[in-house]
Amino acid sequence: xxxxxxxxxxxxxxxxxxxxxxxxxxxxxxxxxxxxxxxxxxxxxxxxxxxxxxxxxxxxxxxxxxxxxxxxxxxxxxxxxxxxxxxxxxxxxxxxxxxxxxxxxxxxxxxxx
Amino acid sequence: xxxxxxxxxxxxxxxxxxxxxxxxxxxxxxxxxxxxxxxxxxxxxxxxxxxxxxxxxxxxxxxxxxxxxxxxxxxxxxxxxxxxxxxxxxxxxxxxxxxxxxxxxxxxxxxxxx
Numbered sequence: 001x002x003x004x005x006x007x008x009x010x011x012x013x014x015x016x017x018x019x020x021x022x023x024x025x026x027x028x029x030x031x032x033x034x035x036x037x038x039x040x041x042x043x044x045x046x047x048x049x050x051x052x053x054x055x056x057x058x059x060x061x062x063x064x065x066x067x068x069x070x071x072x073x074x075x076x077x078x079x080x081x082x083x084x085x086x087x088x089x090x091x092x093x094x095x096x097x098x099x100x101x102x103x104x105x106x107x108x109x110x111x112x113x
Numbered sequence: 114x115x116x117x118x119x120x121x122x123x124x125x126x127x128x129x130x131x132x133x134x135x136x137x138x139x140x141x142x143x144x145x146x147x148x149x150x151x152x153x154x155x156x157x158x159x160x161x162x163x164x165x166x167x168x169x170x171x172x173x174x175x176x177x178x179x180x181x182x183x184x185x186x187x188x189x190x191x192x193x194x195x196x197x198x199x200x201x202x203x204x205x206x207x208x209x210x211x212x213x214x215x216x217x218x219x220x221x222x223x224x225x226x227x
Contacts, residue, residue: 032212043117043203043218044156051213089156093212100169101146101216103156 012110019077021107023090028071030092034101035064035075038087047075047088077109085111114140117219119204125225131192134222138185138206144168145187146216147179150201159202162187163210191224199226 013019025033031052036044050057050064050073057064063076073090087106093099118137126132138145147159158171162181179189185206191198201223205216 032214034215036218041220043205043220044216046215046217049215091216093214099212100158100161100171102158103148105155 009105010108010110012112013080014112015080015082017080019075019080019084019109021075021077021088021090021109023073023075023104025071025073025090025092025104027092027094027102028068029094032093033064033066033073034091034093035062035073036089036091036103037084038089038106040086044089080109080111082111082113085109117204117206117217119202119219119222121222122220123223123225125227126194127227128194128196130194131190132194132224133188133190134202134204134224136187136189136204136206136219138187138204139217142206142208142217143185144207144210144214145181145185146205146207147187147189148203148205149173150203150221151199156203159189161210168210194226196226199224 034049035047037047038044048059048062048064050066055066061078065074087108089106090104091101093101120135144163146161149157160179161169165181176192181187201221203218203221205218207214207216
């Protein structure tokens with residue numbers, strides 16, 4: 001079936017450095033992509049989203065890049081802080097009505113002080 | 114606005130029992146989705162309800178069921194519990210259904226089956 005997968009299960013970065021979390025998706029018909037952050041003991045929290053008609057979108061300290069040619073999505077976090085330590089999930093949503101949101105396996109980000 | 118509220122926060126059940134989990138969506142949100150989260154399988158879609166109707170269903174056995182009430186609150190039920198049902202069950206709400214809708218999650222119900 002369709003899936004969204006992450007290249008790396010864990011990532012460690014030094015505080016202040018930039019982080020890049022990657023995601024590969026397999027459904028070329030996917031129209032909408034979302035990044036979520038999940039801290040320990042909490043549910044996933046929406047970070048940023050992007051539609052398939054865009055290739056880049058910026059938020060506060062975060063940037064999402066979408067490459068539809070190779071079906072790749074990335075989340076860039078600038079000046080990573082200890083509070084960014086969490087599991088990050090990419091998710092995709094198809095174009096049809098009532099299409100379910102499919103989540104990738106997640107990447108655990110650890111920020112080294 | 115208050116966020117998505119899930120109750121109870123923790124549950125311990127024994128094999129063969131059944132369990133009902135509750136979810137109150139963000140005010141004004143009409144779509145509620147349920148996910149099962151386990152370390153091995155990640156976030157797996159269970160089902161989605163919109164306007165009291167199930168709109169989509171994941172690949173789970175019939176022991177897993179749900180419903181939505183007229184006030185958009187939702188419940189999910191798992192009957193004849195198995196050890197493998199131990200997981201974090203997450204509820205998410207969104208304003209509508211279909212593409213382009215970020216999900217807003219609750220903090221989940223941690224179910225342990227012994």
